[in-house]
Each structure stands twice: as structure tokens, then as C-alpha cells.
Amino acid sequence: MPVLRLPTPLRSYVNGQTEVHIDGQTVGEVMHGLVTLFPAMEPHLYNQRGELRPFVNLFIGATNIRDLQGLDTPVAPEETILLIPSIAGG
């Protein structure tokens, strides 16, 4: 099952977990699985039109899925998706 690694600001919506294992053949399926399991996460990731918010960046390995096939990017069971949010503290 692919692993989704989450940053601190979003961990409170998944019971404090650093990473979650979610079934899916594509990044989009994994993300859909995430918000199904943890509905409170949805507004942080998707806008009201159901599109991934532009400040949410998903990477497989070191590559942004925007530079692959977006949410249709295939993800292998052993792969890790990294979610990089916009943070502003200084």
C-alpha cells in the first residue's frame, strides 16, 4: 500500500500520524482514500470545486506530480508520496 507522508500542520486531522498507508493505483486515488478516511482533511487539500488547492504540492520521490501526470500519476505499493504544504513561520 502506498505511504502518504504528512507535514506537522496536517497531522492533527489524521490523529497525529506522521504517515498513513492508503490503497490506490494513482496519486488521485490515494488522496481520495485519505479524505474518505479523514473527512476533516478535505478543505485543506481541495477547493469547493473539488480541485487540489494550488498551494498543496505532492511529490513522488523528488518529483512534483505536476511534472508527471498530476493526480493520474501511477503510484506503486512501495512508493511514498510526500505532501509539502505552504508554511510561513519565521
Next chain:
Amino acid sequence: MLPPLSHEEILRYSRHLLIPEVGIEGQQKLKAASVLVIGTGGLGSPVALYLAAAGIGRIGLVDYDKVDASNLQRQIIHGTDRVGVLKVDSARSRMLDLNPYIQVDTYNEPFTSANAMQIAADYDIIVDGTDNFATRYLSNDLCVLLGKPNVYGSIYRFDGQASVFDARYGPCYRCLFPEPPPPHLVPSCAEGGVFGVLPGVIGAIQATETIKLILGIGSPLIGRLLIYDALHMSFDYVKLKKNPECKICGEHPEVTGLIDYFEFCGVPGIGHEEGAVEKWAEITAAELAERLKSGQPVCLLDVREPHELAISSLPGAVNLPLGQLAGRMSELDPTQEIVIFCKSGIRSARALEILLSAGFRKVRHLKGGINAWASAIDPRMPVY
């Protein structure tokens, strides 16, 4: 022509001079260089200290705040005896104590679209050590428009990010984050907290990248984003590409000058209160004290995280953290009067919006939060 080094400077910088990648010429480059550090807080503290120690000839500091006791857990350029002093003055005096052979110029003013070009034009490199999205987009756009590198660092709780955005050679901040998040989705460090050592790590990386850029050595973080997780002690790098559709550095830029970044980020401007709501929807600490004294039933709704209750609490309050409010609203009685509070009034203002849009009518929030209650009503209670 590079400036010469005095005997005193040669002794001071001897450990640099011994490194072949720096040497005399490199140290002279550092002396000839100028760097603008935006913010003298968590990130700005280590950045400014290391740049001063390294002998950067001219360092500019922009900030408009005063040193507060709650800064000292991480803002190591300041000290206890500087509480209440202008941050730029406090930082400048520490830097000149560390290295009197440099020049430190201070700008005790908010960094805005009105003054940013004028301030930044005279510096080689800009270091982004701010604490808000509006100034981050300003810093980015400024650097793209002026053709200067933007040495980026950002932190939240245990997470850190660092990169070098230089649109001449790679992506800019907007290529990665085309738009800021809505204000209520990302809490600030003042509301969410920050691990004190974290800005030390990220700030030291920003200083490293700045010095490398001046010396022209090594591989800068251009086109790479460093992700640091202090809790699990992991460093990850991801590749960043220039976005051809980027609104400022893409193929058809729409942003050709500085804009109103407060409006862009949907936040109140400098001097305007965050968490401000309609007057009828707020209650002051003194009014709440009177209201409680009257004995009429009122539900006190504490939307802070459970671990904050160990710092301060109001007797009889119901704890329902903001992140869980939307899903647990059914636990509240809409016919009862509700007063929401948090630490300082920002989260409670958001909770107020949620409850009002869900149809609650008899609901207000405590202006200034439990900290205002501690200051005005109960001095035995700590302010945090």
C-alpha cells in the same frame, strides 16, 4: 576591485582564509557584498549573526517590532535586557559586538510594496526571514523584478523548508506556491507554536546558502527545496521546476510590478487587527466577567488544543478544538448563549464564523482571548 583586509580582519577571518574555497579573495568578496535580511525574528536571528560573523560588509535589517519576552525561546540575537527595545536596534548592537568590521543598516518599518523596491535595490541578495505569506510573496516578486536571489526559509512547529529562488536560473516561490492558502487554513507560529531550535537550523542553512552565493562555490539550493523534519530528524530534497505558467516569472507574466500583498493573501494590513469581527459578535473580558457574575447561563466554548488547558483555563468551559468544531457541532446547544475563546482571539473568530454559518445565532467570541482575561480580570493566570 575588491576591498583590502586589514591585519585585524585577517586574524579574525583566519579560519576562512585557510579554506581554499574561501581564501583571501573569497573573504574580500564577502566584505564587498551586501545582504538584506527581512525580519529579525526566529530565522533572522541566526541569519544575521552568521552573516555578521562571516564578515559580510554591509547587512540591512528590516523589522518594525519590539523584542518581547515570548521571542527569546528562539530569537537568539536578542536578550532579556532588550525586551521592549526595537528589534533592529537590538540585533544591530549584537551584530556589531560580534563583528565591528561590518556595517549594519536598519529599517525600522514594515516591509511593504511602498518601500520594498527602494530598500532592496541597494543589496545583492535578499534573505526572506519573515513570518507571514504577504511579505513572502512581496519578497519573491521583488527579487524576480529586480533580478536578485531570494534566500528562502520557512518554519512551523517541527517542520522547516529552505531554498534559493532565483528566477534568472530557476523557479521562484510562486512557481511552487502559485497562491497563498486561505488565512484560516494555516495557523501562525504565534497561534500554533514553533520548536525553538528549528529556526536555528533553517536560518543557518539560509546563511550558508547566502555565503555560498557570494563566494560562487558549491551547489546552491536553486531548483531544490529542502524539507527538514526536526521531530524525526529527516532531511528530504525535492526538485523544483520553473512553472511556464508562473504569473511573475513564466512565459507570459501577469504581475509586472508589486501588488497589494495583504489583499492577495486575504489578510488585514499592518496595524489592522487579525481576528477582527463585527462589534456585536465580540465580548470583552470585562463584559464577560460581568455577564458571568449575573448568573445567567452561558456556555464557554474553549477552541484551543487540549494541551493548552494546562497553561490556563476558565472554570466550566467546554473544550472543543477548532479543527474538530465542524464535525462536533451537534454537541452544542444552539438555543443557549455561547461565548467562544482561544489564546488571543484569532481561532475563536474563525470558530465564530463556522458557528454563524451553521445557523447558530446567540454566539460571540472573547476579544483578545484568554490572554486578555488574564491581563484584565485574573492576574494570577499566566499570559502565553
